[in-house]
Amino acid sequence: MNLTQTCLLISCLVISAPAMFFDLSQQREKCIIEEIPEDTLVTGYILLELWDRKEDRSPHLGLTITVKDPNLEVLSMKRFGKYGKFTFTSHFSGQHFLCMKSNATRFSVFANERLKVHLDVQMVEHTIDPSAVKTKDTIESMEFKIQHLISQMQFISKQQDFERGREETFRQMSEGTNGNVLRWAIIQTALLLTVGLWQMRSLKNFFIEKKLV
Numbered sequence: 001m002n003l004t005q006t007c008l009l010i011s012c013l014v015i016s017a018p019a020m021f022f023d024l025s026q027q028r029e030k031c032i033i034e035e036i037p038e039d040t041l042v043t044g045y046i047l048l049e050l051w052d053r054k055e056d057r058s059p060h061l062g063l064t065i066t067v068k069d070p071n072l073e074v075l076s077m078k079r080f081g082k083y084g085k086f087t088f089t090s091h092f093s094g095q096h097f098l099c100m101k102s103n104a105t106r107f108s109v110f111a112n113e114r115l116k117v118h119l120d121v122q123m124v125e126h127t128i129d130p131s132a133v134k135t136k137d138t139i140e141s142m143e144f145k146i147q148h149l150i151s152q153m154q155f156i157s158k159q160q161d162f163e164r165g166r167e168e169t170f171r172q173m174s175e176g177t178n179g180n181v182l183r184w185a186i187i188q189t190a191l192l193l194t195v196g197l198w199q200m201r202s203l204k205n206f207f208i209e210k211k212l213v
Helices: 130-209
Strands: 006-009 020-025 029-036 040-050 063-068 074-080 083-089 094-102 114-126
Touching (some): 029 040, 040 094, 074 083
Antiparallel strands (some): 029 094, 040 083
């Protein structure tokens, strides 16, 4: 900052602070200092107009905004017309400098004129903390693994139920088959005994008739 720069110290929370306005003279840079937390997305809106609205003169209004971090490193530098919007993300916590300088093309003709700068600065959102993203990804990964394990356990349980059902069906079929085989064996044995007894009786009667016995 050189000797021609003027700093305005504003102690307020930008989120809840109303829009402000101030005058800006030709060839003078005016800076607003804002306390901004780390990793914060800041959005600013500007509107330029002549300080004396009664004047009919209408120069081509313009403004250059330079944003500097606490280390005075330039984060953003843009030229605007009568209206403008600028955004930047803070990388460090601390005082950030929003410096404005007129670049009106015909403003120098009216050396005694002043600009009225309307400025609205808002911290609309915070960037996502990488550690929070990593934690969230880890939690989601663990949830996915747990859901996968639960699905596998449910699948194994269903497979076991299916196998038990098949074994029960096979056992019932085996028992039914064995029962049928046993019944047929008893029936066949009974038939053989009946036929054998009938043949022996018939043979005995035959011998008696022939008087061989």
